[in-house]
Amino acid sequence: MPVIEVTGLCKSYGGRPVVDGVSFAVEEGEIFGVLGPNGAGKTTTVECVEGLRAPDAGQVRVAGFDPLTERQDVTRILGVQLQQSALQENLTVREALQLYSAFYPAPADWRQLAERLGLTDRLDARFGTLSGGQRQRLSIALALIGAPKVVVLDELTTGLDPRARRDTWKLIEDVRDSGVTILLVTHFMEEAQRLCDRIAVLDAGKIVALDTPAGLIRRTDAATVITFTPSRPIGDLDLAALPAVVSVRQAADGQVSVRGTDETVGTLIALLARHQITAHHLQVTNPTLDDAFLHLTEQET
């Protein structure tokens, strides 16, 4: 049974549909990403999963429970990352952890959580004095304090510097490896590509694609680009005849740029070897989730 099941979810504000027939299922143990441009309906969708908003139509189930009518059951299972503004500046890290563990009948050991999240030496620090990364780690600790089966993380690393962002990713992978299912809302392609097992791309309230990151990338028209400077000139025609080539460009400085697919790369290398040509400064650039995202969300607008 999926841990989260959303079927035909609809939500309108002032008669304007912002979530329009969204369906997806999150399997146990996966990191499931919800990706989409601003205003696509991501937060509204996850707030319906959390039971913070009532859908106009459709059904949401968390481990089989309805987040609205079986709230207590869902609270036991689902951990939600708090908005940072929800914590008082004067509260210490220890007080926050103790306070939130008191909300649950069988909480996780907050000392262990603090240790795992690298907060042990900040236990007496007040929330207002924590760095962005430390606040983020505390908000993840608080999401995990009820020992949930599922956590919802919305905009996990927004505002973090690149190192803190990478540290947080490692942490999320550790959380997943401990058996927790994660629903992750994100704007960052690199984050989605690195962390998510599957991604639903939401645009204007509808899911426009649902696949693994690699599967989404495969759907794009974006090409693999191979650039190199050959040790002696090579004819355009030889290059254009390679399989799956989209275009060939030779710059005035001798640099050659071939657009194609993975298949093009292998045959190009073989062609160069046959002609005993060395490729200097060889670079192969593969399409990214960024390309896939732009491709998928452009079609809809």
Ligand SMILES: Nc1ncnc2c1ncn2[C@@H]1O[C@H](COP(=O)(O)OP(=O)(O)OP(=O)(O)O)[C@@H](O)[C@H]1O
């Ligand atoms: N309480 C509300 N009342 C009216 N409109 C709302 C309300 N909450 C959200 N909206 C609107 O619904 C649309 C979807 O918002 P939502 O926050 O779900 O999108 P999102 O994909 O999470 O966007 P972002 O990436 O900008 O956070 C937006 O146009 C937003 O302005």
